[in-house]
Amino acid sequence: MKYLYIIGIMVFIIACTKDQVPEPLYPLDVPIGFPQPETPVDNELTIARVELGKRLFFDPILSRDSTISCGTCHLPEKIFTDGEKVSIGIENRKGFRNAPTLANVAYQTSLLMEGGVPSLEVQVIAPIEDVNEMDFDALQVVKRLKRHPIYIELAQRAYDREPDLFVLTRSIAAYERTLLSGNSKYDQHQYQGKPNILTTAEKRGLDLFFSDKTQCSTCHEGHNFTDGDFYNIGLYTNYEDAGKARATALGSDIGRFKTPTLRNVALTAPYMHDGSLNSLEEVVEHFNAGGQVHPNKNGLIKPLNLTDQDKADLVSFLKTLTDSSFMQKHQ
Ligand code: HEC
Ligand code: HEC
Structure with a gap:
């Protein structure tokens, strides 16, 4: 149901597209070794769009009782996670998933x-x-x-139109695409x-991380440490959350979740x-x-x-993926 609804909205949003005047462009600081993130043709990054999106991201006006903003669950100081087991929304309602980081979300090929x-x-x-x-x-x-x-003024400046669904969705997405993190100790070593x-x-x-022995990098691969694919890593015998099967209804997708990025992972518990x-x-x-x-x-999980030394070394390596300049930039 949820998916049909989202697809419906998507068609509506695309139907509203009109030509834009994308100036001046946002000076995106793409980390060394990272590809330029793709942006949709109707949502080039401009300073005005990012500024509007950032304001909306942190504005609780988006929630029914004006108490919760995107930033309530995606806190900059926690690399846009919230430190909770599962997120807590309006009226203290508990969700059922842990809030993922939004750092480098521009590179995710599918979301959730x-x-x-x-x-x-x-x-x-x-x-x-x-x-x-x-x-x-x-x-x-x-x-x-x-x-x-x-x-009204910011929407005019950013998209040359009144606030509407187009402006709401485009501007927040534009802001999220600026959250690039690639200046960790690992990056300094690697790139x-x-x-x-x-x-x-x-x-x-x-x-060890990149070895045949552990195969960690088979799934956590590339500059963002994810292949964008979905795996069951044997967390449970019976999954309460069906994972990918929620979208596909296939038994073979039960317990399969998207490989998460490992960037800044020491700060996202x-x-x-x-x-x-x-x-x-x-x-x-x-x-x-x-x-x-x-x-x-998955067969790699065995x-x-x-x-003990290997395990401690792997943890030490994961901690080198922390980029403290990212936090300073996005506080
Ligand atoms: C109540 C807490 C909460 C609020 C408020 C919230 N999020 Fe999230 N966010 C989550 C959780 C939990 C997930 C993981 C959900 C899932 O995968 O089903 C998530 C997932 C995401 C993802 C997907 C990331 C990925 O790698 O797949 C994006 C993007 C995102 N949120 C952006 C936003 C934006 C933009 C807003 C505001 C409009 C927002 N979130 C508001 C908790 C929250
Ligand atoms: C078969 C693919 C695969 C392999 C191999 C793999 N992972 Fe993962 N990893 C995943 C998936 C999928 C998740 C998320 C599972 C979930 O949420 O239920 C995950 C989660 C994680 C997390 C938690 C991240 C977070 O933000 O919650 C860390 C840390 C991690 N893996 C490190 C490693 C290390 C270290 C290795 C090697 C010893 C490894 N992974 C091997 C697919 C893999």
Whole structure:
């Protein structure tokens, strides 16, 4: 139901598209070693669009009782996560998933943990209308925005039109595309010509991460440490959250979730789709043990026979993915 509705909205939004005047462009600081993120033709990044999107992202006006903003669950100081096991929305309602980071979300090829949403523009509608998040109606949000002279002015400047669904979804997506993180110790080692910056433990951890022994990098691959694909990693024998099967209704998709990025992972605890693991040590132990029995479990998830030293080294490596300049930039 939710998906049909989102697709309906998407068609409406595309139908509203009109030519834009995309100037002046936003000076996107793409990290060394990262590709230029793709932007839709009707939503080139401009300073005015990003500014409007940022304001909306942190404005609780988007929720029914004006208490919750996107930034309530995606806090800049926690790399746009919230530190909760599962997110808490309007009237303290509990969701059922852990808030993922939005750093480098511009590179995600599909959104949400089952990948049911194709673009950042479309995704904006989901939390606004989710009963456990903002419990509101995107058209009502637009009505509210039209009552604020500042939003009328910013929408004019950004998209040359009044606040509407087009402006709401495009501007927030534009802001999210500016959240690029790629200046960690690992990046300095890998892309910025500082081979001696890693300690020997971190270097051993890096080698293990990219080794045939652990195969971590088969799924957590590329500059954003994700292949964008979906796997069952044997977290449970019986999954309460069906994962990708929620979107496809296929038994073979039960318990399959999108590979998360590992960037800044030391700052985004707790872990997994339901926040069930509290520390990186617990995560590494999960992969080392090989997970629970499940017919959909991926073949790479099996006992790894790591030593205590190996496990500690892997954790040291994961901590090199922290980019402290990102936090300073996006506070
Ligand atoms: C009540 C907490 C909460 C609020 C409010 C909230 N989010 Fe989220 N967000 C989450 C959770 C939890 C998920 C994971 C949901 C899932 O995968 O089904 C998520 C997922 C996302 C994703 C997908 C990331 C990915 O890698 O797939 C994006 C993008 C996002 N949120 C942006 C926003 C924006 C924009 C807003 C405001 C319009 C917002 N969120 C409001 C909790 C929240
Ligand atoms: C078969 C693909 C695959 C392999 C191999 C794999 N992972 Fe993952 N990893 C995933 C998926 C999928 C999740 C999310 C599962 C969930 O939410 O239920 C995940 C979650 C994680 C998380 C938690 C991230 C977060 O934000 O919640 C960390 C940390 C992690 N993996 C590290 C590793 C390490 C270290 C290795 C190697 C020992 C490894 N992974 C091997 C697919 C894989």
